[in-house]
Amino acid sequence: MSASSQRRLNYDNINPHVKAAKYAVRGELAVRSEEYRARLAKNDTSLPFNQIVSANIGNPQQLDQKPITFFRQVLSLVENPLLLENEDVLINSLGYKTDVIARAKWLLEKVGSVGAYSASNGAPAIRQSIADFLERRDGYPANQADIYMSAGASSGVNTLLHVICAGPSSGVLVPIPQYPLYTASLSLLNAQCVPYYLDEAHNWATDMDAVRTSLQEARKNDVDVRSIVVINPGNPTGASLSEEDVEAVIELARAEQLVIIADEVYQTNVFVGKFHSFKGVLRRMQEKNPGKYDNVELASLHSVSKGMVGECGHRGGYFELVGFDPQVQAEIYKFVSIMLCAPVVGQCLVELMVNPPKPGEPSYELYDKEYNGIYNGLRERAVALHKAFDQMEGVECGEPQGSMYLFPTIQLSEKAAAAAAAEGRTADEFYCLKMLEATGVCVVAGSGFGQKPNTLHFRTTFLAPGTEWVGSIIKFHKEFMDTYR
Amino acid sequence: MSASSQRRLNYDNINPHVKAAKYAVRGELAVRSEEYRARLAKNDTSLPFNQIVSANIGNPQQLDQKPITFFRQVLSLVENPLLLENEDVLINSLGYKTDVIARAKWLLEKVGSVGAYSASNGAPAIRQSIADFLERRDGYPANQADIYMSAGASSGVNTLLHVICAGPSSGVLVPIPQYPLYTASLSLLNAQCVPYYLDEAHNWATDMDAVRTSLQEARKNDVDVRSIVVINPGNPTGASLSEEDVEAVIELARAEQLVIIADEVYQTNVFVGKFHSFKGVLRRMQEKNPGKYDNVELASLHSVSKGMVGECGHRGGYFELVGFDPQVQAEIYKFVSIMLCAPVVGQCLVELMVNPPKPGEPSYELYDKEYNGIYNGLRERAVALHKAFDQMEGVECGEPQGSMYLFPTIQLSEKAAAAAAAEGRTADEFYCLKMLEATGVCVVAGSGFGQKPNTLHFRTTFLAPGTEWVGSIIKFHKEFMDTYR
Numbered sequence: 001m002s003a004s005s006q007r008r009l010n011y012d013n014i015n016p017h018v019k020a021a022k023y024a025v026r027g028e029l030a031v032r033s034e035e036y037r038a039r040l041a042k043n044d045t046s047l048p049f050n051q052i053v054s055a056n057i058g059n060p061q062q063l064d065q066k067p068i069t070f071f072r073q074v075l076s077l078v079e080n081p082l083l084l085e086n087e088d089v090l091i092n093s094l095g096y097k098t099d100v101i102a103r104a105k106w107l108l109e110k111v112g113s114v115g116a117y118s119a120s121n122g123a124p125a126i127r128q129s130i131a132d133f134l135e136r137r138d139g140y141p142a143n144q145a146d147i148y149m150s151a152g153a154s155s156g157v158n159t160l161l162h163v164i165c166a167g168p169s170s171g172v173l174v175p176i177p178q179y180p181l182y183t184a185s186l187s188l189l190n191a192q193c194v195p196y197y198l199d200e201a202h203n204w205a206t207d208m209d210a211v212r213t214s215l216q217e218a219r220k221n222d223v224d225v226r227s228i229v230v231i232n233p234g235n236p237t238g239a240s241l242s243e244e245d246v247e248a249v250i251e252l253a254r255a256e257q258l259v260i261i262a263d264e265v266y267q268t269n270v271f272v273g274k275f276h277s278f279k280g281v282l283r284r285m286q287e288k289n290p291g292k293y294d295n296v297e298l299a300s301l302h303s304v305s306k307g308m309v310g311e312c313g314h315r316g317g318y319f320e321l322v323g324f325d326p327q328v329q330a331e332i333y334k335f336v337s338i339m340l341c342a343p344v345v346g347q348c349l350v351e352l353m354v355n356p357p358k359p360g361e362p363s364y365e366l367y368d369k370e371y372n373g374i375y376n377g378l379r380e381r382a383v384a385l386h387k388a389f390d391q392m393e394g395v396e397c398g399e400p401q402g403s404m405y406l407f408p409t410i411q412l413s414e415k416a417a418a419a420a421a422a423e424g425r426t427a428d429e430f431y432c433l434k435m436l437e438a439t440g441v442c443v444v445a446g447s448g449f450g451q452k453p454n455t456l457h458f459r460t461t462f463l464a465p466g467t468e469w470v471g472s473i474i475k476f477h478k479e480f481m482d483t484y485r
Numbered sequence: 486m487s488a489s490s491q492r493r494l495n496y497d498n499i500n501p502h503v504k505a506a507k508y509a510v511r512g513e514l515a516v517r518s519e520e521y522r523a524r525l526a527k528n529d530t531s532l533p534f535n536q537i538v539s540a541n542i543g544n545p546q547q548l549d550q551k552p553i554t555f556f557r558q559v560l561s562l563v564e565n566p567l568l569l570e571n572e573d574v575l576i577n578s579l580g581y582k583t584d585v586i587a588r589a590k591w592l593l594e595k596v597g598s599v600g601a602y603s604a605s606n607g608a609p610a611i612r613q614s615i616a617d618f619l620e621r622r623d624g625y626p627a628n629q630a631d632i633y634m635s636a637g638a639s640s641g642v643n644t645l646l647h648v649i650c651a652g653p654s655s656g657v658l659v660p661i662p663q664y665p666l667y668t669a670s671l672s673l674l675n676a677q678c679v680p681y682y683l684d685e686a687h688n689w690a691t692d693m694d695a696v697r698t699s700l701q702e703a704r705k706n707d708v709d710v711r712s713i714v715v716i717n718p719g720n721p722t723g724a725s726l727s728e729e730d731v732e733a734v735i736e737l738a739r740a741e742q743l744v745i746i747a748d749e750v751y752q753t754n755v756f757v758g759k760f761h762s763f764k765g766v767l768r769r770m771q772e773k774n775p776g777k778y779d780n781v782e783l784a785s786l787h788s789v790s791k792g793m794v795g796e797c798g799h800r801g802g803y804f805e806l807v808g809f810d811p812q813v814q815a816e817i818y819k820f821v822s823i824m825l826c827a828p829v830v831g832q833c834l835v836e837l838m839v840n841p842p843k844p845g846e847p848s849y850e851l852y853d854k855e856y857n858g859i860y861n862g863l864r865e866r867a868v869a870l871h872k873a874f875d876q877m878e879g880v881e882c883g884e885p886q887g888s889m890y891l892f893p894t895i896q897l898s899e900k901a902a903a904a905a906a907a908e909g910r911t912a913d914e915f916y917c918l919k920m921l922e923a924t925g926v927c928v929v930a931g932s933g934f935g936q937k938p939n940t941l942h943f944r945t946t947f948l949a950p951g952t953e954w955v956g957s958i959i960k961f962h963k964e965f966m967d968t969y970r
Contacts, residue, residue: 007780011816072566077561079561080557080558089579095572100637115552116544117544124600151824152824259494312601313601338506341798344800345830469774
């Protein structure tokens with residue numbers, strides 16, 4: 001008997017639902033890219049590239065993006081409140097504005113120490129600030145008691161799916177392609193993912209007929225479909241829903257009694273059209289049709305990780321519940337309390353995100369310049385990358401609309417597919433692995449997000465600065481196509 | 486049909502395992518205490534007290550405890566690296582020492598921006614720092630690849646139980662009384678909690694006969710017992726295991742093939758005796774008995790929330806795995822990657838905790854003074870509170886040994902039990918509720934942690950400063966006993 005087989009835990013006896021979960025965004029390719037990065041750091045010159053470009057994950061500050069000064073100045077003060085004993089030094093020698101100091105004092109007054117646990121659902125004053133933001137954004141009141149702060153939006157999704165899914169027959173409609181957090185969480189919960197395909201031919205629009213077909217099919221198979229996930233703007237697709245699209249989802253949710261999970265973490269990453277929040281659209285529908293939509297249940301998520309904030313490492317986020325049963329909310333409260341509270345510095349950052357400097361305030365000018373600089377930079381990079389894809393044989397990609405990603409289709413030869421199969425990989429995984437090995441650029445295969453049968457894609461962020469890495473992809477692609485022609 | 490009944494989610498159809506989870510530390514009493522706090526803040530004078538003392542949860546900085554200056558100075562710099570452009574101002578005008586600046590630069594070099602996601606299991610350099618600490622602490626090497634950083638220890642426990650428990654028949658031995666994270670997490674996973682009673686008559690020692698009896702009983706009932714949780718020093722008991730106790734647990738784990746989950750978050754909160762880490766004891770046993778203990782699997786947890794650090798709000802922690810199967814570790818890595826990474830500022834704080842200023846370094850003197858001040862303050866408060874319990878009729882409490890809690894036995898009359906039953910409460914819950922209503926002091930009933938049948942307890946932290954609140958408990962207790970005599 002080998003030593004390994006005498007261990008209590010082995011691959012065959014641990015939780016099968018953990019094993020079933022897939023999360024390609026940080027999977028094999030990402031791990032391998034980190035190995036390459038470590039080799040480069042040790043001056044290994046045997047690799048055909050001299051840098052790793054992590055285009056696999058929306059992680060702006062790992063690449064070029066600088067944090068917004070106002071945010072970080074305030075956070076430096078909440079971390080070390082003793083600095084506030086030297087306001088003159090802060091102002092005269094370190095360039096801190098008076099509104100930075102005022103905000104830090106306000107946060108400290110409300111939160112106490114950022115080293116203390118807050119209320120389980122987040123510091124009350126910060127939840128009120130979020131409610132005020134939602135009211136400004138949507139034109140309808142929001143209640144701080146319906147807001148639950150979370151460690152990034154991911155932890156909020158985990159909470160919501162935990163409460164909604166009651167057993168193996170519970171199902172949730174998930175767009176395909178999707179951010180794999182949803183399928184992974186449903187696997188862990190041993191609940192059913194009910195996929196609905198987005199319409200690539202119409203720039204990844206939400207096709208309500210496809211949703212209805214999936215729903216009916218699942219119900220025919222005795223799946224108790226309880227909820228629909230909508231990612232708007234889309235990840236990985238970037239697609240932004242029109243107001244009519246949002247209305248159609250709400251109408252379906254009402255008619256079919258589905259809880260709406262609106263993943264709106266990219267709400268400010270919109271290049272084409274306009275962001276329409278589910279909350280705002282729902283409130284308008286309720287106003288126009290008294291009584292009709294009163295029982296629609298909506299959970300809307302937001303995060304400091306995306307947008308122009310890009311503060312992924314701070315793990316800040318929240319969700320707002322609309323129309324939920326108070327007893328269900330009490331269970332949600334208990335669930336989040338088991339992990340005590342979201343990181344308090346992250347909570348402070350959420351407050352800064354939803355309540356940034358206003359025109360006329362001392363920090364406004366710099367904030368505005370930095371914010372717009374990031375926004376424009378992202379759009380320019382998206383357009384440049386899109387142009388590059390246009391030149392590549394067998395690659396098609398819709399116009400960049402939003403989020404932080406492009407998700408091109410790739411057509412690969414039968415020879416490439418056979419070479420992939422010989423390695424036990426799908427053709428898109430094989431392609432992405434070869435890209436990493438040749439260029440140091442790490443992207444994620446479309447199969448990590450789901451895609452229609454017989455289609456292949458990859459997802460890349462457009463966060464990385466410079467054009468060299470884009471050139472290296474073009475070159476790799478040409479060589480790959482030639483090799484497997 | 487009422488509006489509520491038309492909602493998709495209601496108390497009767499949500500996840501039953503969420504409903505089954507209990508977490509009294511942040512339950513009804515804690516919620517009510519926050520309502521009282523809000524009323525006091527609005528100058529409500531109708532309450533019979535003028536402050537809330539949150540003795541329900543080990544949250545030092547919510548009460549009196551000041552953060553350690555070195556930690557927070559470094560964190561202010563990693564939050565706002567632009568401050569490092571003015572080192573002279575930091576040093577000459579703000580009192581930052583050169584080792585603060587050096588550490589911040591080192592962290593920023595290794596982590597990049599604290600606003601970026603780190604590796605899923607934590608920043609490699611910080612994991613190496615933890616490994617170095619473990620090697621110094623235990624005298625045996627540690628490997629950074631076996632360390633997984635987490636959002637506080639709670640999230641680490643969640644990860645471990647998720648992987649270990651494979652289905653409804655999987656069981657985990659949990660000490661009673663225990664920190665309710667364990668029972669709550671097992672409820673969520675629909676796995677079996679196999680309780681073993683600690684020995685109150687011997688100051689809450691771990692009674693190996695009791696463990697064996699529970700284990701055999703559970704196995705007789707077809708529970709697949711896979712793991713044993715040991716909280717050392719104990720929560721809520723404060724008990725600290727001797728080296729022989731730790732050896733006995735390891736011996737049992739070997740003989741019975743149980744994965745050891747060693748919750749060692751109170752490792753520096755020891756007043757009586759000495760902390761013996763499971764890792765250190767295991768390595769010594771392995772050295773003395775070559776081969777015999779090679780397959781023991783140990784997961785050891787630590788946190789920035791407790792000890793003299795007390796930085797709960799930063800949600801920093803880690804666990805180290807010893808003897809785990811590499812394939813199992815790969816699944817643990819995937820599981821943690823789904824939530825992306827632990828808060829990066831919290832990771833930096835873990836680094837500072839395990840690698841504080843050393844004698845001779847510029848920040849050492851202040852650090853040492855602050856650290857010892859907190860340690861001595863905690864011990865003094867524990868002793869004072871213990872003395873108070875000694876005066877109270879029907880209250881018995883062992884000598885304070887460690888952690889942040891006392892867990893006295895209370896003997897209540899049949900009349901009190903009947904009054905409690907009339908309100909649908911246990912007698913200890915009733916007592917604690919009356920205490921809150923009379924004094925503003927929030928403690929947790931023993932039933933929240935588990936206790937032997939026909940015994941009653943409550944848990945209180947000894948973190949709150951001052952003696953007034955202790956006096957108010959003595960007065961309340963006397964009145965309660967007289968009322969229900």
